[in-house]
Amino acid sequence: MSNHKTINLVVFGIGNVGSTLIQQIHTAKKQLQQQNITIKIPVVTNSKLAFYNEDGLTHTWDCDFQKFSVPYKVNEIISFVKAQQFQNLIAIDATASTDFVKNYVSLVENGFHIVSANKVANTLHYDFYNTLRNTLKKHNKSFLYETNVGAGLPIIETIKNLYGSGEQITKIKGVFSGSLSYIFNVFSERNKSFSKVLQEASKLGLTEPDARQDLSGNDVARKVLILARELNLKAEFQQVSIESLVPKQLNGKTTLHQFKTRIKELDVPFQNRLASLSNDAVLRYVGELDVVNQTLEVKLVSEKKQSAIGQLRGADSIFEIFTESYGENPLVIQGAGAGKAVTARGLLSDVIKLSNQLN
Ligand SMILES: NC(=O)c1ccc[n+]([C@@H]2O[C@H](COP(=O)([O-])OP(=O)(O)OC[C@H]3O[C@@H](n4cnc5c(N)ncnc54)[C@H](OP(=O)(O)O)[C@@H]3O)[C@@H](O)[C@H]2O)c1
Numbered sequence: 001m002s003n004h005k006t007i008n009l010v011v012f013g014i015g016n017v018g019s020t021l022i023q024q025i026h027t028a029k030k031q032l033q034q035q036n037i038t039i040k041i042p043v044v045t046n047s048k049l050a051f052y053n054e055d056g057l058t059h060t061w062d063c064d065f066q067k068f069s070v071p072y073k074v075n076e077i078i079s080f081v082k083a084q085q086f087q088n089l090i091a092i093d094a095t096a097s098t099d100f101v102k103n104y105v106s107l108v109e110n111g112f113h114i115v116s117a118n119k120v121a122n123t124l125h126y127d128f129y130n131t132l133r134n135t136l137k138k139h140n141k142s143f144l145y146e147t148n149v150g151a152g153l154p155i156i157e158t159i160k161n162l163y164g165s166g167e168q169i170t171k172i173k174g175v176f177s178g179s180l181s182y183i184f185n186v187f188s189e190r191n192k193s194f195s196k197v198l199q200e201a202s203k204l205g206l207t208e209p210d211a212r213q214d215l216s217g218n219d220v221a222r223k224v225l226i227l228a229r230e231l232n233l234k235a236e237f238q239q240v241s242i243e244s245l246v247p248k249q250l251n252g253k254t255t256l257h258q259f260k261t262r263i264k265e266l267d268v269p270f271q272n273r274l275a276s277l278s279n280d281a282v283l284r285y286v287g288e289l290d291v292v293n294q295t296l297e298v299k300l301v302s303e304k305k306q307s308a309i310g311q312l313r314g315a316d317s318i319f320e321i322f323t324e325s326y327g328e329n330p331l332v333i334q335g336a337g338a339g340k341a342v343t344a345r346g347l348l349s350d351v352i353k354l355s356n357q358l359n
Pocket of ligand 1: 013
């Protein structure tokens with residue numbers, strides 16, 4: 001078993017995605033052994049507490065965390081893994097934190113690869129984006145973030161492969177948000193008010209607790225920006241033109257409670273929008289990166305029912321990648337673009353990809 005590898009993960013963030021990842025790693029143990037990989041998790045943290053176990057977590061990790069976790073600083077975790085002389089270190093970022101991202105450079109300088117579900121590092125100012133990549137190069141470390149766009153769907157990898165092989169990508173367009181996919185897929189059936197659909201989406205756990213975060217379009221805009229940067233466009237978040245779906249009178253200055261009680265104010269404008277379409281058309285909230293004209297947009301558009309985007313169902317995401325070789329008919333990737341199980345699986349798949357490059 002000379003080519004057997006032990007990978008040491010430090011999991012930052014044990015919410016929906018982080019805890020599902022730990023569960024999936026336990027369940028996949030045998031499968032991983034067959035690939036000569038052992039994944040050990042010597043440290044897990046939330047925003048304030050860390051649980052250390054140099055032998056790696058067991059299936060009682062959740063209880064152990066409740067009982068034995070202690071306040072921590074990232075530097076202390078770095079000292080701990082150094083003292084233990086752990087090899088093949090990967091930091092998992094399963095937070096949504098801007099603060100945590102500030103640790104990336106120091107983690108890389110101290111021997112960590114990074115696998116992240118958190119979009120922040122790829123959407124901050126371009127200087128940070130560049131500094132991180134230069135640091136990674138200098139220390140020969142990897143940063144994988146397939147789950148930043150489309151959760152478990154292979155979007156980043158596909159685009160990287162196309163771009164890296166010299167294929168001219170001209171446009172990427174699609175529905176990049178599970179919650180907004182559901183909302184407009186159902187609303188476009190024309191038998192429910194917008195507020196009713198929004199409430200249903202919230203009940204199904206598809207929206208953020210404050211649905212205005214989804215309706216603002218910022219999350220879709222971040223994904224468009226990440227895709228643009230994959231194609232080497234030095235774009236900034238401010239360059240994304242965003243059509244927010246939050247009415248001005250219900251913006252962030254209004255409390256969440258006020259927003260919820262006045263939610264019917266959204267009905268007339270969206271109903272009018274739908275009524276203005278022909279019968280064979282539906283509304284879709286799309287992200288669009290026009291590479292030729294270098295425009296980044298997030299907007300509500302009308303699509304023919306029969307088009308790939310028009311046929312979308314449930315909370316699925318769809319990505320249409322237009323390139324020179326694919327011509328008029330884009331390469332299409334479609335499926336669940338959100339959810340803890342597919343996102344955690346996407347993180348694990350990044351970990352395995354990285355492990356295959358390690359000694
Ligand atoms: N859920 C999905 O479908 C999905 C899909 C694609 C990508 N993602 C991304 O995956 C990430 C995690 O999502 P989630 O749904 O699992 O979120 P979540 O349930 O809110 O969990 C977030 C976790 O991060 C921890 N955390 C927050 N700030 C931290 C910090 N500074 N340092 C260390 N830990 C910190 C939180 O700890 P506390 O409890 O102490 O605050 C919590 O354990 C997000 O970036 C999200 O955008 C999620």
